[in-house]
Amino acid sequence: MTRLHVIGLILLCLTMLSACSGLPSEPRVITVNKVVYVLPPEHLLQECTVTNNKLDTNGELLALAVKLNNQNVLCNVDKAALRKWRTRYE
Secondary structure (H helix, E strand, O other), rough: OHOOOOOHHHHHHHHHHHHOOOOOOOOOOOOOOOOOOOOOOOHHHHHOOOOOOOOHHHHHHHHHHHHHHHHHHHHHHHHHHHHHHHOOOO
């Protein structure tokens, strides 16, 4: 290499290095969106239970059985829907 080539390479390197020494740029704000799923607590996903009541007649027993069965079915349908929703996001 000739002396002219060496000087040319040195000048090229110096001009490249001086380009990095400018004023610092303005800080940029970067926004990151993150989806956080909030799941229902585990105790709300438990099955419903039937309580024992003291009854005097068969008619009272039948009325209570029908009422509690309907409540239990509705409760368990809601719980099943909650469990299905929760497993989608786990």
